[in-house]
Amino acid sequence: MTVPQASSETAVLGEIRTILAEVLDLSDVDDIEITAEMSLIDDLGLESIDLVSIGSMLTERYGEQVNLASFLADQEMDDVIKLTVGGLVDFVASRLSNDQA
Numbered sequence: 001m002t003v004p005q006a007s008s009e010t011a012v013l014g015e016i017r018t019i020l021a022e023v024l025d026l027s028d029v030d031d032i033e034i035t036a037e038m039s040l041i042d043d044l045g046l047e048s049i050d051l052v053s054i055g056s057m058l059t060e061r062y063g064e065q066v067n068l069a070s071f072l073a074d075q076e077m078d079d080v081i082k083l084t085v086g087g088l089v090d091f092v093a094s095r096l097s098n099d100q101a
Contacts, residue, residue, distance in 0.1 A: 012092045016085060019057045023050050036086030044085075051080075058092060066095045 017034045024044065026032060040046045046054075055068030071091055072080050 009089055009093045012096070013085070013089045015061060016088055016092065019054055019061075020044065020085070022057070023053050034085055036084065036089060038085045039081075040083050040085065040088065041081050054088075062092065062096060065098070066092050 013036065020034055021032070023046065024032070034044070038044055040051070051068065051072065055072075058066045058068055068088075068091070072083075075083075
């Protein structure tokens with residue numbers, strides 16, 4: 001497990017952009033502009049298997065306190081479908097701040 005260097009939302013957004021670029025099979029994170037307002041499913045075209053990959057990468061990066069599968073299991077299906085990059089950043093940042101509290 002890698003210990004997070006910073007848990008600010010800006011740092012988390014950068015990490016998530018990198019993870020998304022990898023999942024989307026982009027050669028460089030700058031190949032596509034990934035903004036906080038973008039929907040993971042509608043705008044980025046991610047599928048459920050991609051969310052599993054993202055969850056694994058987040059846990060590997062930040063540890064067990066960032067459990068995307070558990071978070072998504074507590075959501076309504078419509079909320080999962082509407083989840084944005086910013087919503088994902090908020091989830092990760094809140095889990096990291098709870099862990100540090």
